[in-house]
Amino acid sequence: MMMKKRFSLLICMMLVLTMLAACTAGKTDKENKESDPVSATKKPDSTSEAAGKMNPTGMPIMKEPITIKMFAGKPPASTDWKELMLWKEYEKMTNIHIDWVEQVPFANLAEKRNLTLANGDYPEAFYTSYMPATDLIRYGGEGAFLKLNDLIDDYAPNLKELFDKFPDVKKAVTMPDGNIYTVPTIIDPEFTSARTGGKIWLNQKWLEVLGIAEPKTTDDFYNMLKMMKEKDFNENGKSDEVPFASVGIDGLLGYLKGAWGLGNRGVSIGNVDMDPDGKGLRFIPADPRYKEVLQFVNKLYTEKLISEDIFTTDYAKFIAEGSKGAFGSIYGVDPTVTVKQEGFIGSPALTGPHGDQLYAAVTSPLIWMGGLVLTDKNENPEATIRWLDYFYGEEGSRMFFMGFEGVTYNKADDGKLVYVDDIKNNKDGLNLDQAVSRYLSWPGGGYAGVVSQKYFQGAEGSEASIAATKKLEPYFPKEIWPYFSFTVEENDQMAALGADIEVYTAEMQAKFITGKVPFTEWDDYVSKLNKMGLKDYLGIYNAAYERYKQ
Missing domain, CATH: 1.10.287 (Helix Hairpins)
Incomplete structure (x- = not known):
């Protein structure tokens, strides 16, 4: 999965829940207490009428069924969440029905979200909405978004534990007024493949035909693309090979900037890093070295070493062309998952003309804000935050990313969980994200939860992605900033x-x-x-x- 344009796209990439359904009903009280982290902490200490309707321990969360109305952003090809197995099964566990009053494709998300907020006709919560920090501080300050500080302390032990473990994440989601208005998507810091999201991949078969090794410098990279352009790999007598392809230019720029020493605090902040000459913060697009990066990419574009439609192509077209084996190198996640092409290897961090060798396209452990926002219309805030907190725990993470044993995954002999063949090698040609989306909601990103290598089996978790990241890790920035928040x-x-x-x-x-x-x-x-x-x-x-x- 492309962690979303995230990094791509995201990057980037990812999240949370358990395995259950029929087995839930058969659990003992002891097992229920173990499966719900609130049980292991304390009985909810709240005088609100809503909190009084919650079970103090175990599942279900509510003594009687309740409904919470939510607005959600999601990939356009995703199954209707009202019919999604994940949410149906979780409702059985919790006694909490989610009424997805809006399911907005990501392409239209910002416009629809802004309109909903502006007219005041918003629901009880926003989920996977990519709520920007500007809206969090504005609507939070006005009281339209609820403060989550105490709710997290009292009803979200999994998230509270993660905040204690990763204080920079808590710092990043805390607004300048001292309040928390959203819960984040967190990547396990050790899951570096997910923190780097999309990468540059090289067609090893083409390198072997050319008799060259993978590039070490920016000059090597240019020469490799030039040789790919001049070779008729498909032997059709036409110069129709594409040395480099991607959706947009940002992935290539993110890869190259570090070779000029730019992006020395990672990519979470975007166009700002630290001037190495001690002059304080630097705006990268105004730096003379950034001019050199653009000149280098201009040479690639002018000589048709990168796809001519790189600024206009869409993801579907990119996947379709890539599946034909016409690309010598690409930007994205594991090609065996996306374009279903074997034989690609990750490109190493390049050394640039001034001797810099930095891989800057790395995020902080916090990759997305706005995973869940509660509004002042929420009648059950304690139950809502507890519903969400399950996804930050071990069982919740397993269910959210892997789904249900025997349906979406099986347990291998070595104990590892692996998706069923209908997801890994779908007979109808669906890629992994598309196949998973028939059961689970994580493809597309924006969710609230913690992404770990143990349970996340999107493209960033493949063996090829892990191996590609190992090449890059020695060249990560020594300090990586999270998002900064503004007053x-x-x-x-x-x-x-x-x-x-x-x-x-x-x-x-x-x-x-x-x-x-x-x-x-x-x-x-x-x-x-x-x-x-x-x-x-x-x-x-x-x-x-x-x-x-x-």
């Missing part, structure tokens, strides 16, 4: 200032690469950024950074 006032400034700067840099990035704007205009580009308020933009980030350090 209401800072968000107001960023709403116009930051948006204009980010849109302008993205537009000019494409124009420089395609040659629509010559590099002789670079100084004018930087000058315009400064006039747009780049100094103030960095000042806002610096204030957030100072809070983060404290």
